[in-house]
Every structure is written in structure tokens, then in C-alpha cells.
Amino acid sequence: MARITKGILGGFSGKVGTIVGANWRGKDIIRSVPTPNNRPPSEKQMLQQMKFKLVIGFLRPLGFIQKKYFGVNSGSKSRINLAVSYTISEAVQMVADTPELIYNKVLITKGDLTGFQNVVAAPQAGNKIKLTWEDNSVQGNAKGTDKVTVICYSKELDSFAIFEAVADRSALTTEVTLPAYYATKDMQVWAYLNALDESIVCNSSYLGTLKLI
Structure with a gap:
């Protein structure tokens, strides 16, 4: 009815x-x-379903970020839809008939804010990761008050550690400490900047695979 x-x-x-x-x-x-x-389903449909399942499972914990910070809502497509579509088309490869993520092509955020300049991440003793970058706070629409967020992912544990707004762009360095259960694990690491008023974000930067020490 x-x-x-x-x-x-x-x-x-x-x-x-x-x-x-x-x-x-x-x-x-x-x-x-x-x-x-x-x-x-055809073989092609099954393959697409496998890719979709992989991407949805990976991105789900990031949904609260991507709802705000992945492109612009476009007609019937939400930011979440855009993130899923991008990841499936640009950041998935086939390995022995199994879809796998290409981490260096994954975007956590997508936007027009000026990003990092020469950002580098390195593991530190005690389950820590240290980031450093150069000052570009007068470049484009960048500001020294832009906030840094660091995202770490363990494929082995299928788990994210997310550190929001841990430093300003002007700080030029920050350090995050991961929980003990990540000890010795390989972590995929990304970072992004957003404006203080959360109105704009940069494309996230992939910082590589780091083994915690």
C-alpha cells in the first residue's frame, strides 16, 4: 500500500x-x-561485484571523512559515491584473478586546497610515525592554520588508525602514536590538510608503507 x-x-x-x-x-x-x-551473473559482473565488495569494505571506516571531503556532490552522486567510483576505476588491480587495492593511488580526500610540500613520514620507536613537511603556507589558498590529519591502515588487521587535526600546517612536523596491537605491523599511511573552518580540503598524500618499530 x-x-x-x-x-x-x-x-x-x-x-x-x-x-x-x-x-x-x-x-x-x-x-x-x-x-x-x-x-x-556473468564473469564480468562477478568481477565487478568482487571489486565493489573490496572497495566498500575498505572505505566504510572512512565514510565520515569522505562525506565532507571527497569532491562535490554531483546530481544523484554523493561524495561517498564519488569516492567508491574513483577507487574502483583508479585504485584496484587484478592479481591472479583477485582484485587488490593499489594503495599509492587511493585518495582518502579530494579537493582544491593547496596540499603538502615535500611531506615525508618515518617510523619512530614506540609505535610512532613522524611526519615532516616544508612551509608553503603562503602558496595558493594555503594557510598556516590548516589542520593536518594522519590516516594509517594495516592490511593484516584490516584496521584503520585515524588521527584528526593533530597539527597545523605551520607546525611543519607532527608525530602520532599507534595502539600497541599495531606493533611491528606494516602500515599504509596517508595525510591530508583541511581548512580551519572545514570548508575545503586538499587531495590526500600517500606516504608509503611503514613498518612500526
């Missing part, structure tokens, strides 16, 4: 015969009821 939500001339939600009404992203839409398809 359908429900009229805005009076007799408004949109409706639910099923009426062979059509379904819904409100999606603030718009009333009507679509036909999908026809059941019992055919097994």
Missing part, C-alpha cells in the same frame, strides 16, 4: 500496481517494480 506524503498532488511512497514511489535526496521519484532476474 502506498502513502501520499504531500496531499493529493504530492509525491507518494510505497507500491501501487507495477510502480513504486519514493523520496530520494529530497526529490519525489516513481519507478517501475524491478523484474526478477534468475540468470547467474
Whole structure:
């Protein structure tokens, strides 16, 4: 049974015969009821499903970041949609018929803020990672008050450690300490900058694979 939500001339939600009404992203839409398809997926479809599952699983913990900081909402595509589409098309490769992420092509954030200049990361004793970069706070739309976030990922543990707003761009260095269960693990590391008012972000920088010591 359908429900009229805005009076007799408004949109409706639910099923009426062979059509379904819904409100999606603030718009009333009507679509036909999908026809059941019992055919097994093709090899190409299965491959795409595998890629999608891999990417969705990897990006899910980053959703709260990418909702704010991945491109611009475009029509029916949210920032999350854009992040998934980008990652599938640009940051996945096939290895022995299995999709794998290409970490140096993964973007955590995507935006127009001026990024880091010569940023480098290195492991330090005690499960720490130290970042250093050069001062470019007068370049483009950069500001010394832009905030640095560091993101670390362990493939072995399938786990992220996220350190938000740990330093200003003007600090030129920061250090993060990972929990003890990451000890000796290989970590994929990224960092990004966002404006103090969170209005704009840079493309994230991939800083390599680091083994904690």
C-alpha cells in the first residue's frame, strides 16, 4: 500500500500496481517494480561485484571523512559515491584473478586546497610515525592554520588508525602514536590538510608503507 506524503498532488511512497514511489535526496521519484532476474551473473559482473565488495569494505571506516571531503556532490552522486567510483576505476588491480587495492593511488580526500610540500613520514620507536613537511603556507589558498590529519591502515588487521587535526600546517612536523596491537605491523599511511573552518580540503598524500618499530 502506498502513502501520499504531500496531499493529493504530492509525491507518494510505497507500491501501487507495477510502480513504486519514493523520496530520494529530497526529490519525489516513481519507478517501475524491478523484474526478477534468475540468470547467474556473468564473469564480468562477478568481477565487478568482487571489486565493489573490496572497495566498500575498505572505505566504510572512512565514510565520515569522505562525506565532507571527497569532491562535490554531483546530481544523484554523493561524495561517498564519488569516492567508491574513483577507487574502483583508479585504485584496484587484478592479481591472479583477485582484485587488490593499489594503495599509492587511493585518495582518502579530494579537493582544491593547496596540499603538502615535500611531506615525508618515518617510523619512530614506540609505535610512532613522524611526519615532516616544508612551509608553503603562503602558496595558493594555503594557510598556516590548516589542520593536518594522519590516516594509517594495516592490511593484516584490516584496521584503520585515524588521527584528526593533530597539527597545523605551520607546525611543519607532527608525530602520532599507534595502539600497541599495531606493533611491528606494516602500515599504509596517508595525510591530508583541511581548512580551519572545514570548508575545503586538499587531495590526500600517500606516504608509503611503514613498518612500526
